[in-house]
Amino acid sequence: MLIVEIIVSFFLLLGAFFALAGSIGLYRLKDFFTRLHGPTKATTLGVGSMAVASAIYFSFHLEGISLHEVLITFFLFVTAPISAHFLAKAARHQRIHEDKGHPDSD
Amino acid sequence: MLQGNRWLPHPLMTLTLIVLWLLLMNTISFGHIFLGAMLGIAIPWFTNKFWPERPCISKPMLMARFFLGTFLYDVVVANVNVVRLILQPDIGKLRPDFFEVPLDAQDELVISILASVISLTPGTVSSEISADRSTLIVHGLDVPDKEEAVRNIKTRYEAPLKEMFSC
Amino acid sequence: MELLVSLCLGVMMACGVYLALRGRTFPVVVGLTLIGYTVNMFLFVSGRLHTNLPAVISPERLNYADPLPQALVLTAIVIGFGMIAFVVVLALRAKGELGSDHVDGEKEEVR
């Protein structure tokens, strides 16, 4: 059981690290388009990895396997690029890349 | 590969749904396979009009290799890479920029999958598809060489995708 | 914990009321939505705060959160949604009929 705990802990911490990194990117980076990269990739992977951790955990803690958490990961991976694409499109429409740091448009 | 008919318009989708159902339910009892099959038949029947075209996957093995190999590897690498860039002390050194990828693929689904894949892999977010669908505008987090980036995308992602979906 | 929740509700209620007292339909709707969140929480919390006691019966558990307020709040959320939807559309209709989005249909429109 210890090995399971270790694996779960690993995935959890790795996921949390990536997710936090995504948010740090959101916090730190200088313009919208660069900020977009963090949440799109790091956060998606991070949270996805935590879902996998959960799947592993419950597969060993409950009767039978528990894989449905993987669906969350799957869903995040399918939708994250669309969200990112849309946000980028919206930002391009607002021409944020032309005059950097445009204040709230509305 | 799997041809649909009036009663089973999307055999592949039906299969996917059954698998998903079992995943959701966390069981593989016969009762749930039965229920999943019922839903797997009923739902595509209802949604057929939304997605009448059956994606033609000519090379399933290539597909598997691509998504479980290249893609998964790139995702992890991309993330490590991005995290490194994000966390580096001097973020002023980044060279973010837009660049245009000319598209060979014409199929909507292929373009969409390509765009998604691009967004999930090294330092790039696809941010616009031109109106004539001939180019994809991509934003890179750190782009020292635009041409290199374009070439990378075209060979590493577009080519296999085109190939696996070409019938 | 109780104090934290109560404070959160107080702030939400205050902000909701302040917005509901504005002169334009849109902030009023936002305010009403906030008030709605607040009272739903209020009703929910009246069944007390329970940690890790979801009211799903399972043989391993002895204690459960009070399910009744939860059911009530579920109903209240749905009803509140219907109401908010209606008032949003009514705000549109009022804008069309009154020529302004002021709640009294009076003031000049400011873009």
Add this chain to the structure above:
Amino acid sequence: MNHWIVLPLLLPMLVGSIIILGVNKDIAWHRTLGLANTIIVALIAGYLVYLSATGPIQVYVLGDWSPPFGIVMVLDQLSAMMVFITSLLAVFCLIYATRGADKLGKNFHALFQFQLLGINGAFLTGDMFNLFVFFEIMLLASYGLVLHGGGVKRTKAGLHYVILNLVGSSVFLVGVGIIYGTLGTLNMADLAVRISMASPDDAALLQAGGLIFFAVFALKAALLPLYFWLPNTYGFTSAPVAALFAVMTKVGVYVILRVYTLIFGEHAGVAANVLHPWLLPIALVTLVAGAIGVAASRDLGRTIAYLVIVSVGTLLAVIGTFSVDAIASALVYMPHTTFITAAMFLIADMIRQQRLDAGSTLTPDLPVKQHRLLGLLFFTGAVAIAGLPPLSGFTAKVMMLMGVQESSSVAWIWGLVLVSGLMGLIALGRAGSIVFWKTLPLDDSGKGAYEKKPHESAPAFSLSYAFPAIALIAISPMLVIFGGPLTEFAHQAAAQIKDPVQYVTAVLGSDISALLNETEGGR
């Protein structure tokens, strides 16, 4: 289990939905279904009144989950009477609406059925949260009906009505939260039992819960300072809707009566009689404000709307003394004022139509086309409203004056009820005089002034068009002629209300109600 009790709810719910199914069908189809169902519901409601008068309080246990766990519908004399008033009124309002008002917008008939459902539900339910649900059904349907047809004034008034009530609904939930959070139950009878045993430590909190409810009910009932939405809402909406709404404020009155006799009544221990110090003065001030509004009004529709406020003030002032006699008299006044104000809304609408541009504003204009018919109707209605004999306003007023005699505030009630009656008389006299007598071209001398011509393009109404108004007006003398049985019924109903043990026994069985008796006796 007597299934008749839930039919006034299930039938409108079902038929309303069936009407939606025919959303693209001919309006005649909607009308036939809606009207047929409303008539059936009214007949059933009539049977329920009979049932309630001849037997004990009946309880319908929905889902067969014994109270206090499930939801119950409770048929006592009060709820039966209110359901009957509503259903009967709905029949006439709907008939009037089928003369054209229902075609001004979409979905009128379905909304109407749901309105009926909401109101009847509010009267029948024996559960505090279910009451909230029915309030919301009633309100949302009323929003739809109020705004039916659109127009600038209607929309603005509707907006105010809707937003205020949205805030009100939120307050209701806070109230539910407080009482549930302290007493742990929602069934009204169970609340009554538990509150009687509540700890003195909870006194202020329970009282606050009780009074916060009152704010909501006061908004619905249109008490000062929460009635300002009413004059425009009622005055500017379509006539059949305004007429139906004559019963909406009564829902507020009903709930006040129910909640503050059953739950926060005499036996409520630490929260006993929590509303007593508040209701009477507020109602009296409302009465005065309403009368002032009546005097101030420049429009017939608004005049009647203010009369609704006056009637609410009167009702609650009388109820505010909380004696059996007073409540009985209020219950006699209830059908009178509901039917007559409804009739007046319809009459005002017919007048408005025949005066074309002048509409219902109180300015001299050409005579109405059918001055004899409309004049007679208006005059009769005015006599009834002003509380003059031989119509029901008089008997109700006399009974109310007698009913409050034991109250220490009798002088205030008498004075204000009588004076507001006089102000109503002045205002209605003025209004009728302007509409029917002071007609253009103004002429002080000539004989033959009866030859004055109305608008040529004004519509003329057949008797069948005027039928709903005539029928509603005709109820007034009926209430006098059959005043004996009516007052007797009201008296029994009032006695039933003032004895919550009956209610609690019916709902929870005698074991639990014994607790109530004990605690009552103990204090």
Add this chain to the structure above:
Amino acid sequence: MLSIAIAIAFAMMTLAQLLNLYRLFKGPSLPDRILALDTMYINSIALFVLLGIFFDTTTYFEAALIVAVMGFISTVATSKYLMRGDIVE
């Protein structure tokens, strides 16, 4: 050991939420704020998952999945609002 990992993960995700909040408030552009909100949605999934492991229950799974679905739809709709004004056209 797992509980320590969970605690650390909780701390990290909470910090992440605060950083998201910073971006939400700071902006400066609307896409920035929408991105911040979207990230908050996704990080909330992480919190649900952590909570599930912490309490040893799968009851929160549906909530996590729904937050994923709804966060996505919300972001798409908001972005479309910025681009087209008309969401359903």
Add this chain to the structure above:
Amino acid sequence: MSLPLIPLLPLLGALIPSLFRSRNLNAASAGAIAGLSLVLLLMQAPAVFGGEMPLESWSWIPAIGLNFAFRVSGFGFLFAFLILAIGLLIILYARYYIAAEDPMGRFYTYLLLFMGSMLGIVLSENLILLMMFWELTSISSFLLIGFWSYRTDAREGARMALVITGGGGLAMLAGFILLGNIVGSFELTDVLASKDVLHAHALYPLTLVLILLGAFTKSAQFPFQFWLPHAMAAPTPVSAYLHSATMVKAGVFLLALLFPVLSGSALWFYIVTPVGLITLMFAAYMAVFKDDLKGLLAYSTVSHLGLITLLLGLGSPLAAFTAVFHILNHATFKAGLFMLAGIIDHETGTRDMKRLSGLWKYMPITATLTMLGCAAMAGVPLFNGFLSKEMFLAEALEPNLFGSFSWVVPLGATLAAIFAVAYSIRMVHDVFFKEEATDLPKKPHEPPHGMRLPAEILMSLCIIVGLFPALIAGPIVNVAAGSILGDALPYYTISIWHGFNMALALSIIALIGGAIFYMQKSRIFDSHVWFSRYCDGKAHFEAFVAALVRWSRALTTRMENGSLQRYIALLVGSVLVLGTAPFIGSSSPFLGNVAMTQVDPVTLVMGLILIACTVATVVTHRNRILAVIMLGTVGLMVSLAFIRFSAPDLALTQISVEVVTIILLMMALHLLPRATPVESTPTRRWRDLGLAVLAGVGTTALMMAVLTRPYETISNYFLEQSVPGGGGTNVVNVILVDFRGFDTLGEIVVLVIAGLAIYALLHNFELKAPKVDALGRLWTSDRFPLILASITRPLLPLALLFSAYIFLRGHNEPGGGFIAGLITATVLILQYVASGIVWTRPRLNFDNHIVMAWGIIIAVLTGLGSWVVGYPFLTSTFEYFTLPLIGKFELASAIAFDLGVFLAVVGSVMLVLVKLGSMNSPDAATVSPTAQAEKEEAKKGAH
């Protein structure tokens, strides 16, 4: 049953005259009805004169002491007789008087109504019944006075009469209720026998004053006298009837009727006597200066009513007796005089005594009759008026009145008598004598005989009674007075000659003085003008009403300034006051004694984020889209809180509803201004902030008060019964679909209504959307970005599977029909977002109206299923089945119910969002099935 018929015949038959077109039939039918009543009355005469009092009584509304009870006392008989006899004469007279253009049928209808009401007053045995008839006379006289409604004076006169007499009636009603209560019965027989009980009661003064108010207003006693002269705007038959024998006499009738029980106290004396005296003098004086014939008669009437009141006030049996006698006499001559005034008006076209003169030449018979009437009015010997007036003077001279002020009454009486003589002379002299008038509107001549006949009869009676009082009037007056006074009836014979006494002397002084006063009239005239103007209560009354209206309007507009913000503030304020009041001065502790639980850091931070976002919503609210985003964050945090505190179902619901709400808000925002301008003043904002903070503090405080207290809930039952009774492990869901399924049914009805009402609101409604975004840029031309459409389409089946999962799991795990419905609706809406209405609509080819309606129908039918097997509505059932291969599964009726919920949610949410979306999408209209149906309908209509 014959007694009630006497008043009921005219009341119930009132409409009959209106049925005929012929004027003769109008009059004849009215006359027949009145005649029939008179016959019925006379049938009671033997009994009445035999000293009995016929009485018939039925119980009517015991709760208000109302019995349908009638009596014919002697006094009532006298009055009823006057009402019917004079009424018949009036009917005859009016046949000639009412012009051809006037609606005669209606006139008779009103007249009969009035007649019946008067009869009701005088024949009622029950006080409440009497009250009903009393107010009926106010109403019917309102109609009669306003008969010529096109005239301003008629309208105003009628309204004033109604308000004054109606108002007095209200006071009297209050008095009657007090009286009835003190006595313990509303039957006159009981009341009249209860003098001692009443006088001993603390409320006697109030009762008396209230009843007197009613009587005085009705009988136009000072200071309420002013309405009566203005009631003269009525057609003359009306004046003749109302102001001689009937309406105004109702007041004195009542005084006399209740004389036995009310009188006999100092209070009675000190109120009634002065009022009568002042009225008597004041009105007589005013009458002298009236140029209008009817005005003169009106004031004279007021004055005579004052006289009768004064007599009753004096309180002695003989005075009461005299009052009764004078009632009879006054009715006779005054009715005749009014008719004559009407004849003069009718034949000359004017009633103005300044214009009329020298008519003797043209109308000698009318002149003669008028002189007879005036002689009676002036109290000239040998006429009936003299008799009662002399008796009055004799009473006035009774010593011991007012102690040392005992001279006041005789002096006043004499003065009034002088004025009476003067105006009587004036009426005769100014009209019929002096030089011949030249500018009369019509050429005067005698009226048709039928019109004069009633006056002739009445004047003859004046003389006959005057000559043979004991013979003609004696019996009836005795009977009448006897019924009031009972044993106290004084032994008194009416006769012309009582020998030389002080009263006779005063009579003579009055006659001479009156003549002198008339001759000196012109001197006083000028000084009188201002007095007359000042003393006309009408101006004051009108000014009062106008002020009332003005004041009401000012107050109303100040309170109801049409500002929703104020109304909301009032509502919030009311809640604050009501919620705070119980805590003030309460001995119960504010907080309970349950300890608080520990805060963990994660929850603390999330709570702070929630607070921050909430505040941010307010701070950013002027930038609306920003506020929406902040609101979205608040919603997310609330659902986190639900998860944190063990309510997964709520979290699911909250987050779904939240997103749909946000979409809805943005769809609306597209059509609304995108910014909120700064409008309210800083003061106002501070006020709002103060109110908001108080509301917040109140919420926190109440929440704390609740959370720190122990409570016992009924919920254990649900937890215990959920599996065995409801067949599900998710207790929240079992409560929703089973224990409290009725709430849920109501909840979906709310959603469906919202759909319906919103659809109706948006129907045929358009709102212009801006062509550019907030930065002034054209919208992106790419309406449906490729990537979204091509990914969401394959995702749709997966999402539907997910919602099926949520739906089916609901009974046992978090989920259920509602959340599944919301997921389905949102993913379908996502298709609209991705691909547009034109593309999506045909692919979802069902009317959302029908989907949501089926939702309710299925839910209701599921509930009704239990009826069939004899259980109440919504009784659930579930069963576990085991099928080969498939294994054990559960079928619960609750699932069917939940399906209804699902459909209602899908239908209503879709209906709203799609309708709202298509509002501004012109191409969307082409694909809506409803639009198609409407088009077809329009086509059908065109054919």
